[in-house]
Amino acid sequence: xxxxxxxKKYKVRKSGxxxxxxxxxxxxEKLNLKTGExxxxxxxxxxxxxxxxxxxxxxVDAIVDSVMVQYEKAIKDLVxx
Numbered sequence: 001x002x003x004x005x006x007x008k009k010y011k012v013r014k015s016g017x018x019x020x021x022x023x024x025x026x027x028x029e030k031l032n033l034k035t036g037e038x039x040x041x042x043x044x045x046x047x048x049x050x051x052x053x054x055x056x057x058x059x060v061d062a063i064v065d066s067v068m069v070q071y072e073k074a075i076k077d078l079v080x081x
Contacts, residue, residue, distance in 0.1 A: 027051070 010021045023033070031053045033039065038054035068075070 008024070010024070012019045012021050014020075023039075027033075031039070031051070033053050040052050040054045042050040042052060044050060
C-alpha cells in the first residue's frame with residue numbers, strides 16, 4: 001500500500017460535543033467525495049485507520065412503499081378478481 005506523507009498537519013478542534021478536522025481537497029478528490037456525503041473509518045489490524053467514502057444504503061422499505069403507492073389500484077383490482 002503506497003501513501004504520501006506531507007508536512008502539513010490538520011488540527012483536531014472541538015465543535016459542540018464532537019471533535020472535527022479538515023479533509024484536504026486532495027483526499028476529497030481521491031475519494032470522489034462531495035460536501036454533504038458521508039465517510040467511514042476502517043480500523044486496520046496494524047493499528048492504522050483508513051478513511052473511505054460511505055456507500056449509500058438502499059432503503060428497501062421506501063422502495064416497497066413507492067411501488068405499493070404506484071400500483072395500489074392495480075394490486076387492489078387483482079385482489080378483487
